[in-house]
Amino acid sequence: MKTIRLMGTTALAVLTGITPVLAQVTAIGAPEGQVNIVAWAGYIERGETVKDFDWVTKFETASGCKVSVKTANTSDEMVALMNEGGFDLVTASGDASLRLIAGKRVQPINIDLIPSWSTVDDRLKSAPWHTVDGIHYGVPYMWGPNVLMYNTDVFGDKPPTSWNVVFEEMTLPDGKSNKGRVQAYDGPIHIADAAQYLMFHKPELGITSPYELNDDQYKAALDLLRGQRALVGRYWHDAFIQMDDFKNEGVVASGTWPFQVNLLQGDKFPVASVIPQEGATGWADTTMMHVDSENPNCSYMWMEHSLASNLQADLSVWFGANPAVPAACTDGRGMQTAEGCTKNGLDDFERIRFWTTPVSKCPAGDCVPYYRWVSDYIGVIGGR
Amino acid sequence: MMTTNRAILPERGLGDRLSALFWRKPNLLLVLLLAPPVLWLGVVYLGSLVALLIQSFYSIDEFSGVIVPEFTLATYAELLRPSNFDIIVRTVTMAAAVTLGAAVIGFPLAYFAARYARGKWKAVFYLGIMLPLWSSYLVKVYAWKLILAKEGIIGWAVEGLGGSAVLNSVLALPVIGGTSLSTSYIGTWLVFLYVWLPYMILPMQASLERVPVSMLEASSDLGATRWQTFRTVVFPLAMPGIIAGSIFTFSLTLGDYIIPQIIGSSRRFIGQAVYQLQGTAGNVPLAAAFAVVPIVIMVVYLTIARRKGAFDAL
Numbered sequence: 001m002k003t004i005r006l007m008g009t010t011a012l013a014v015l016t017g018i019t020p021v022l023a024q025v026t027a028i029g030a031p032e033g034q035v036n037i038v039a040w041a042g043y044i045e046r047g048e049t050v051k052d053f054d055w056v057t058k059f060e061t062a063s064g065c066k067v068s069v070k071t072a073n074t075s076d077e078m079v080a081l082m083n084e085g086g087f088d089l090v091t092a093s094g095d096a097s098l099r100l101i102a103g104k105r106v107q108p109i110n111i112d113l114i115p116s117w118s119t120v121d122d123r124l125k126s127a128p129w130h131t132v133d134g135i136h137y138g139v140p141y142m143w144g145p146n147v148l149m150y151n152t153d154v155f156g157d158k159p160p161t162s163w164n165v166v167f168e169e170m171t172l173p174d175g176k177s178n179k180g181r182v183q184a185y186d187g188p189i190h191i192a193d194a195a196q197y198l199m200f201h202k203p204e205l206g207i208t209s210p211y212e213l214n215d216d217q218y219k220a221a222l223d224l225l226r227g228q229r230a231l232v233g234r235y236w237h238d239a240f241i242q243m244d245d246f247k248n249e250g251v252v253a254s255g256t257w258p259f260q261v262n263l264l265q266g267d268k269f270p271v272a273s274v275i276p277q278e279g280a281t282g283w284a285d286t287t288m289m290h291v292d293s294e295n296p297n298c299s300y301m302w303m304e305h306s307l308a309s310n311l312q313a314d315l316s317v318w319f320g321a322n323p324a325v326p327a328a329c330t331d332g333r334g335m336q337t338a339e340g341c342t343k344n345g346l347d348d349f350e351r352i353r354f355w356t357t358p359v360s361k362c363p364a365g366d367c368v369p370y371y372r373w374v375s376d377y378i379g380v381i382g383g384r
Numbered sequence: 385m386m387t388t389n390r391a392i393l394p395e396r397g398l399g400d401r402l403s404a405l406f407w408r409k410p411n412l413l414l415v416l417l418l419a420p421p422v423l424w425l426g427v428v429y430l431g432s433l434v435a436l437l438i439q440s441f442y443s444i445d446e447f448s449g450v451i452v453p454e455f456t457l458a459t460y461a462e463l464l465r466p467s468n469f470d471i472i473v474r475t476v477t478m479a480a481a482v483t484l485g486a487a488v489i490g491f492p493l494a495y496f497a498a499r500y501a502r503g504k505w506k507a508v509f510y511l512g513i514m515l516p517l518w519s520s521y522l523v524k525v526y527a528w529k530l531i532l533a534k535e536g537i538i539g540w541a542v543e544g545l546g547g548s549a550v551l552n553s554v555l556a557l558p559v560i561g562g563t564s565l566s567t568s569y570i571g572t573w574l575v576f577l578y579v580w581l582p583y584m585i586l587p588m589q590a591s592l593e594r595v596p597v598s599m600l601e602a603s604s605d606l607g608a609t610r611w612q613t614f615r616t617v618v619f620p621l622a623m624p625g626i627i628a629g630s631i632f633t634f635s636l637t638l639g640d641y642i643i644p645q646i647i648g649s650s651r652r653f654i655g656q657a658v659y660q661l662q663g664t665a666g667n668v669p670l671a672a673a674f675a676v677v678p679i680v681i682m683v684v685y686l687t688i689a690r691r692k693g694a695f696d697a698l
Contacts, residue, residue: 180563186650233563235650241529248533249564371444371667374660379467382474382651 024108028300034066035298038081038090040285041071042319043142052335053318055311063305065298082106088293089302091141091285094129094355095189101130101137106288109136113300116307119325123349129356130286138286139303140324142315145282145345145352146185146193147273149261151252162276163197165253167228172252179231183245183254186235186381188373189355192281193255194221194228196353200278210281210353212362225380235381246271255280258320258344275348282345282352310334322346433679440672451668459669463677468657468670472677475654478569479637482576483630486584489577490629491622494585498592513582521579525646528575532647534564562649572648576637583632591625592618627689634685638678654678 313334562568641655
């Protein structure tokens with residue numbers, strides 16, 4: 001069938017900067033029979049891990065598109081796999097999505113072909129991590145905050161209200177110092193958490209976004225992190241190791257994902273989480289389509305499915321995340337409930353600054369690029 | 385007249401022709417047999433190393449973060465920056481400490497196995513040494529994380545024995561201490577030691593088994609004490625085995641990036657730095673330069689080892 005016409009959009013060619021010249025699908029034709037997706041572990045479940053969590057089988061039956069998943073563990077792996085090619089879709093986080101657009105690995109999405117687009121959270125529809133110069137390069141998938149988890153036995157009825165429990169030495173409600181009992185994320189992106197803390201407590205630095213730091217702001221953030229090094233025994237890298245550290249290592253407070261909080265609470269371990277007064281950083285993932293996708297019809301069908309089905313509700317329960325379609329919290333399409341969404345941070349969207357890759361070209365002029373974040377954070381953890 | 389017997393039989397097919405060809409041109413067969421492994425070694429094995437080396441002479445543009453493919457030594461100079469140099473010193477010191485520890489612990493074991501264990505006990509000994517190698521490396525490391533944790537079995541046992549003060553004073557030591565064994569260098573060292581110990585014991589034992597009993601007898605006949613015999617006969621003869629083992633423990637520690645990620649204070653080792661720099665950071669030149677460091681260290685180490693005769697028995 002020749003129902004798919006690839007149309008070279010000259011309008012796009014005029015756009016400067018990172019916008020590539022790309023074609024966009026104008027109509028959905030017959031399904032090709034398969035769709036290949038690069039996804040985070042646990043993102044695309046077909047009931048094989050836990051029977052109740054399945055948002056693939058029904059899609060395969062209804063559309064005739066067989067879903068193949070390649071899991072990736074880091075954003076870098078995702079970018080690498082997309083560069084290799086052979087995939088149709090990817091669930092890219094904010095620190096990968098712009099790189100994929102800049103690298104011309106993904107194509108603009110024709111939102112007119114996705115009926116459920118209108119149900120997407122208005123706050124996500126034109127989010128800067130997938131929309132460049134007004135062109136959508138993907139469909140929002142799932143998002144979540146990096147919350148502050150704390151041990152309720154230690155904090156008692158005085159839950160922490162500020163990130164200062166992980167940044168500054170202090171006496172915790174149980175009368176002992178926080179030294180050696182807090183953790184921080186073991187990735188350079190944690191510099192943004194420090195910058196966000198300074199944004200609130202040192203307005204004179206003039207930080208407008210924790211991902212766009214000039215040299216002075218960046219230096220202040222690193223100084224804060226050097227102070228933090230003295231408090232942190234080990235930085236966390238792996239969700240399960242962090243949970244183990246809360247259980248066996250005497251760690252009582254740390255930035256974390258709702259995922260760990262839910263699992264620990266499920267184990268009846270005394271933890272709770274808050275988004276402190278300074279706000280929090282977070283992640284927001286987008287389904288993006290490969291520029292050379294061989295199965296565009298099935299890809300569009302999957303994108304529609306990802307918004308319209310039980311996927312949004314059940315995945316948000318499974319992962320401790322928030323659906324990109326807020327209705328999924330309440331309309332009973334899956335297991336998610338309004339309370340569940342509130343617990344995962346649905347109402348805190350405004351207080352969350354989503355991960356994006358720091359680049360040198362920023363609105364304020366020259367910003368410190370990500371590769372320097374990496375080498376300097378290595379230095380900070382090393383005690384420099 | 386009888387018909388003369390033909391010395392050469394007629395060719396019976398392709399097999400004969402081929403074997404005749406190989407007989408006439410022995411080098412051809414050699415080339416054909418060697419080509420696949422040599423290609424593997426040359427292209428896949430060394431080729432990737434060369435690609436790595438080339439990358440390390442590139443640099444990353446300070447402003448755009450784009451890799452500049454022009455020859456420069458600037459990336460190597462970056463290695464000397466305090467935070468990067470720390471990583472090298474930290475890794476080499478750890479590798480040396482692990483090697484030393486493995487030699488001290490491994491020698492008595494290897495000596496016992498080589499000299500005293502017989503029959504069934506020898507099998508038990510081999511099994512005991514090899515058994516840890518058969519289970520997954522990750523499982524072992526995670527298990528150690530639990531053992532060393534603040535509320536783990538060691539902490540529990542020490543507390544039960546009333547030795548908490550001792551453990552705490554050890555953990556209060558500068559540099560090697562920490563909040564618990566599992567977040568300190570001591571813990572990292574212990575786990576490295578556990579994981580790589582078999583690689584030290586096996587070559588040690590092989591070299592100890594080759595020490596002739598007649599020499600030991602001669603030594604004692606000549607009036608040497610046991611200590612003198614050990615110092616002047618056994619130890620020098622076992623040295624090649626110790627060095628061979630140390631090559632394993634040293635180089636394996638130099639390159640590992642999983643243990644320090646799970647056990648320790650999150651301070652980076654060379655392997656971790658390489659892993660992180662080549663990722664989102666896109667700083668492949670610096671990652672490549674870091675990767676060259678263990679190669680250089682091992683070349684120096686092997687040169688010294690060769691002088692000491694570690695490879696004479698090969």
